[in-house]
Amino acid sequence: MVKIKKTELNEFIEFLMKDYDVYSPADVGKKAAFKKIKSAFEIKHAITNTHLSPKDVFFPQSEVLFQYSDDGLKVPKREEKAIAVWGMRNCDTSSLLMLNKVFGDAHQMPDKDMYKDPYWKMKYDNCLIFNQACNEPLSTCFCNWFEGNPFAKKGADIFVVDTGDHFILEGISDKGKTFLSKYKAGEETTKVDLNKIAKLKETAESYLPDVVDIKPLFNKMNKIWDEPIWEEISAKCINCGACTFVCPTCHCFDVSDEGKGKKGQRIRLWDSCMFQIFTREASGHNPRGLSTQRVRQRIMHKYNYFMDNYEQYLCTGCGRCVQVCPVNLDIREVIKKVLDYKLSKNEEI
């Protein structure tokens, strides 16, 4: 473990910047989001959860796949340094593991290498994740429903705890341990520090909501696809994409061509299952023309389809969608509603 005085954080960040492009929570307008920083002074510390998720560090909202002109095709390559992300909370760190299953792992595909996404991999593969303990979870947080914890270390390369005057860093992965061993300016941690961490963990956990057993959710979802519950859930949804765009795990995208004459580019853009155009076919037919069908898709993808493919739920309980929904469609209430729902066809679960 390495102990760094907060006032000396900039030295550590500068050390980090020798090998990495550093991203961290920072002010973006009136909100906090992850962005590339030039010094430790840009880091926004006094937040629990950024308003926007860090997924766009690895999966940008708009990304050029290739450019074409008379000279042929040009595929962008990453020439900068590898990426390090400071200040990620575990809900976000876990979301990267989920996204990596889709973009980077492709374990279920017959020809694994063929289906790995090079644009994701060139950013994600050599990244260094600083997973910071979440000292003060918000009232909208529910990571504990998904086996998460404010002090969880899963997915971290280096685990960071903010103890007030210091940051205490612990190498978790080999990559993280190797990096930390190179940094010589830190102090030694003491027993007092460890006690402090234990105390902080205890306080953080006390802020979490009661755990809801979500194991039965998957099976229940299998049986309610054509039940009237979806109308009740979706009635107030206005089908904007706010929830999907702030979500750290939503990863649906669209591909768009922009060109004029002999020059142009193909870009990949975030898309949202909430939008009508997401499923509208060239004929004009839309298999998910109703709001109800689209809301069902979002919930089913999170708590059923993803489980089918990757054996876990596609949600980390970060609570961002709960915070931004303009009509207060609270996903925690949706989960509870589905779990409590009595099937109309007398089917036993």
Added chain:
Amino acid sequence: MQQLVKKVKEIIKNKEVDVVIGWGRGSLPFSATPIFVETEKDVEKLIFDETCRNNLTTYLTKDKRRISKEYKKIGIIVKGCDSRSVVLYTVENQIKRENVVLIGVPCNGVFEKKKLSQLVEGKEILDFQIDVDNIIIKGRNFEQTHPLKDALCDPCLTCQYPDAPEYDYFIGTPRKDVNVPDAYKMINDFGEKSAEERWAYIQEEYSKCIRCYACRNICPSCYCPECFVDQNDPQWIGKTPEVTDSIIFHLIRNLHVAGRCVDCGACVSACPVDLDLRIMSKKVEKEIKERFDYTAGTDINEKPAMASYCENEKQDFIMG
């Protein structure tokens, strides 16, 4: 509140309406949530207070609702701005006035969560209490008192129509004597700045847009079955969150709601990245007011500004 519950119970019992769209308690502090009340039992869930932010009339247009259930007659609880949206729908032939029952409620302004959050420097708010003209905001380790008006939505601070101009039943006492400061002060102040400063501000502001379309979808006046941004043959504008694309989206949307925006501020509250959306919409409103002496949604017998013509209209914008 009791009067409201009583009235809604009555009209549901008499089968005057199939459903009443109102507000219920939300899951977060400072939040109310839209509810669809069909039975007498559910009427008890209705609330009305400063947290009832949403303009519920957005659910009246068919393409927004898109629920398979078809209601013949809809009751809806309306504040001043919400009632103006119903007037708008009527004059634009989107609904038949006789198919909706409007229950007016006296509005003293509604909370803007974003302003509340700024008041307490972004700390999480867990509870609040109103004490005459003040609001006591509570969180985990703090309790602060602020003037109530600092917590209200910007449009509420200059609202000239807190009482529904159009209603079938009115619960409580209308505010009537409304004396408001100059509604266009923010636009005039902004206009004082140089063109470069204004452009810099607009660019900086709209570069934050994430194109989630929450502003468009929550907007009662945005009810096109297919928005121009959703068309891809031809594709009118780029889909990236780059500022050039985003600004075009917002400019066109604002021109499209010119003379139709009721300044309910729903877009501002819905925006997940806190854009200053009223800097555009209020400017357009002011132009319409000055050129056509028209204020959207205030007179059910008046033709919409953009759907009528009179000879003495100012035309200096055509001739330069």
